[in-house]
Amino acid sequence: AAGVIQSPRHLIKEKRETATLKCYPIPRHDTVYWYQQGPGQDPQFLISFYEKMQSDKGSIPDRFSAQQFSDYHSELNMSSLELGDSALYFCASSLAEWSREGPHEQFFGPGTRLTVL
Amino acid sequence: GDSVTQMEGPVTLSEEAFLTINCTYTATGYPSLFWYVQYPGEGLQLLLKATKADDKGSNKGFEATYRKETTSFHLEKGSVQVSDSAVYFCALSRGSSNTGKLIFGQGTTLQVKP
Numbered sequence: 001a002a003g004v005i006q007s008p009r010h011l012i013k014e015k016r017e018t019a020t021l022k023c024y025p026i027p028r029h030d031t032v033y034w035y036q037q038g039p040g041q042d043p044q045f046l047i048s049f050y051e052k053m054q055s056d057k058g059s060i061p062d063r064f065s066a067q068q069f070s071d072y073h074s075e076l077n078m079s080s081l082e083l084g085d086s087a088l089y090f091c092a093s094s095l096a097e098w099s100r101e102g103p104h105e106q107f108f109g110p111g112t113r114l115t116v117l
Numbered sequence: 118g119d120s121v122t123q124m125e126g127p128v129t130l131s132e133e134a135f136l137t138i139n140c141t142y143t144a145t146g147y148p149s150l151f152w153y154v155q156y157p158g159e160g161l162q163l164l165l166k167a168t169k170a171d172d173k174g175s176n177k178g179f180e181a182t183y184r185k186e187t188t189s190f191h192l193e194k195g196s197v198q199v200s201d202s203a204v205y206f207c208a209l210s211r212g213s214s215n216t217g218k219l220i221f222g223q224g225t226t227l228q229v230k231p
Contacts, residue, residue: 004160031217033217033218033219035219041223041224042206042221042222042223042224043161043206043219043221044221045218045219045220048216048217048218050216055216056216056218058218090160090161092161094217102149102166102168102169102210103149103210103217104217105163105166106163106217106219107163108153108160108161108162109160110159110160111160
């Protein structure tokens with residue numbers, strides 16, 4: 001079965017550089033979530049999109065922006081990178097956000113490991 | 118705000134031992150509760166979920182019951198295997214804003230020794 005695809009899997013950047021992370025959701029999934037997991041930390045919600053519109057925003061720095069495109073893939077753009085941005089970035093997709101029985105299951109990608117030197 | 122608290126790890130058990138990982142939550146209303154598992158170098162996988170009070174989620178021998186009176190969702194397994202070694206995250210999703218974002222606990226590392 002098709003899974004969530006994230007690219008690249010690993011990324012090394014210098015401070016103050018920019019990075020773009022891509023997420024390709026499971027076919028027919030219209031909702032994408034981005035999470036950031038620091039070393040030894042729990043994943044923190046950054047931002048989500050439903051039908052190409054931003055649906056929720058968490059603790060995402062102003063230096064970061066994201067969007068969802070017409071084919072439902074999403075990109076997370078990170079500028080002026082800082083050492084503290086080094087983390088594992090997960091994308092998750094789901095079929096809509098909510099049903100009568102509760103939230104739809106989120107399927108997670110393998111993550112992009114960003115290292116800022 | 119909403120939050121999830123898990124017991125600290127690592128939890129080290131021998132194979133076939135009984136497992137309990139405690140999870141409590143703080144949230145208004147009626148959140149949905151989840152357990153996710155993360156194997157080394159991989160993304161998170163949904164292990165089980167419960168969407169209302171007294172629901173029991175179960176999968177692969179793991180169980181957790183949604184206890185609203187104690188705001189808990191403890192994970193249990195009767196007999197662990199070495200292959201269960203992973204990091205386990207308790208999470209909640211609250212639909213007041215109708216988004217499905219997940220709020221995670223700190224994670225508990227489980228090490229099972231043969």
